Amino acid sequence: MFLGLDSSTQSLSAIVIDPASGQIVREVSVNFGAALPAYNSPSGFIPGGKDGEVHADPRMWLDALDLALKQLADGFDLSKIEAIASSGQQHGSVYLDARFEQRLADLDSAKSLKEQVAPALTRATAPIWMDTSTGAECAEIAAAAGGNAEVCRISGSIAIERFTGPQIRRFYKQDPTAYERTSVIHLVSSFIGSVLAGKNIEIDHGDGAGMNLLNLHSLDWDDTLLDATAPGLRGKLPPAATSTTIAGFISPYFAQKYGFSSDCQIVLSTGDNPSSLVGMGATTPGTMVISLGTSDTFFAAMEKSVTDPQGFGHVFGNPAGGFMSLICFRNGSLAREALRDVLGLDWSAFDRSGLAATPAGNDGNLMLPFFGPEITPRRDFSAPIRKGSTEFEAGGNPPAQVRAVLEGQFLNMRLHSQWIGEKAKLIRLTGGASQNDGIAQLVANIFQAPVERFAIANGAGLGAALRAAHALGHDLTALQASFCKPAAGSRLEPDASLAGTYDQALAGYKALLSA
Ligand code: XUL
Secondary structure (H helix, E strand, C coil): CEEEEEECCCEEEEEEEECCCCEEEEEEEEEHHHHCHHHCCCCCCCCCCCCCCCEECHHHHHHHHHHHHHHHHCCCCHHHCCEEEEEECCCCEEEECCCHHHHHHCCCCCCCHHHHHHHHECCCCEECCCCCCCHHHHHHHHHHCCCHHHHHHHHCCCCCCCCHHHHHHHHHHHCHHHHHHCCEEEEHHHHHHHHHHCCCCCEEHHHHHHHCCEECCCCEECHHHHHHHCCCCHHHCCCEECCCCEEEECCHHHHHHHCCCCCCEEECCEEHHHHHHHHCCCCCCCEEEEEECCCEEEEEEECCCCCCCCCCCEEEECCCCCEEEEEEECCCHHHHHHHHHHHCCCHHHHHHHHHCCCCCCHHHCEEECCCCCEECCEECCCCCEEECCHHHHCCCCHHHHHHHHHHHHHHHHHHCCHHHCCCCCEEEEECHHHHCHHHHHHHHHHHCCCEEEECCCCHHHHHHHHHHHHHCCCCHHHHHHHHCCECCCCCECCCHHHHHHHHHHHHHHHHHHHC
């Protein structure tokens, strides 16, 4: 059996799979806010950060790891686990001193991870992906490295506020002494993996590409970007390595405390999006994944590494080899919920009196569906922009507003994913709103591709478990065929007669965006 862990923004979850039976045999999840209230982080981060800072307490992740494994071991024999892989929220970073590795080697199973590992932290808190505090550092890095086009050519993304390089630079500028004292910088994923392995493990190409530091051509840290970020940085980063690398055996701490076999192997960790690519069965080009969450994300395996000329999208390593695209849309359910609240509707009314009551193309009523700042496209919207009938532009006609926000979101996604250069053959839709049939059909029609939905909510955790099995010799395609199945009856075909309507709507959307 194989264990996948996912340390996400709000929780740490664990999934055990049995490749022989094709079953998920056990799942547990520790919600940070609910299970660890002492950290005062109801949504997994410390509220009230200034100047766009969003940090989390790494000690909370350590406590959650102990707690999740304790729950997992309750009534379940963990000696059956052959290998473990982890997934983590991307970009977040953990800063540790020279004693970190020795501390891991000396872990005493009678004590907690937190009390033994936390003294190695040189930065008390970890900046996470929601952080937007590094605008100045992004500009400095881009200037020093020869411009954003060059940063994007090397690393797959322009300098991005939440990416790790700019976050490291901010730390170096704010507290050079603590930066100096830092001996190793881990991503959330490689931090968890290192604790499990009892030593520093490498950073994989999937998560490593979210740092603005990895050269996607050489797959090594890039000296130009390192120098542009902070002094002596190469010496503080674990090496970059392929995602299928086996890091070593599990630390005796976990064997003694939770009953893992000392032969259990630790596979390199990766980021939650690369891990979801695996868990959604989308590691071969042609299948696109759209995840509808607080922010919406769009990702897909890539035939070859191309970058977004507009600088909105990202290129990460595909854990199964090659590359993947990732595009993040900030106004996801943020926008859907804002509209729902303005109109005083419930979700079912979105379908019933919204989509069902209006025609595809919305009689020409179009919306740029941004209720606040957006990152794709990067612009400071304060309210949605509407174009259409007088009544619609004034905010009237609720059904047309509902259709406009949804059509606007998926037209925006279609427009800003064109740089990938591939047409979707299949879309796998996940996340809360994906269960809504009206929304799923709309996605099929706008992209003119079939849509499938998954019963599994935690694609990243499943992806981690599949990666662990794959690294130990199981065939990934066969694993995905048995574990990554769409929910029965969830497949929707596109209505081909609407192709022209949505080509026209896309042209209209593009014109409105550049108006
Ligand atoms: C991707 C991103 C988020 C995080 C958290 O670039 O910032 O999707 O990985 O899930």
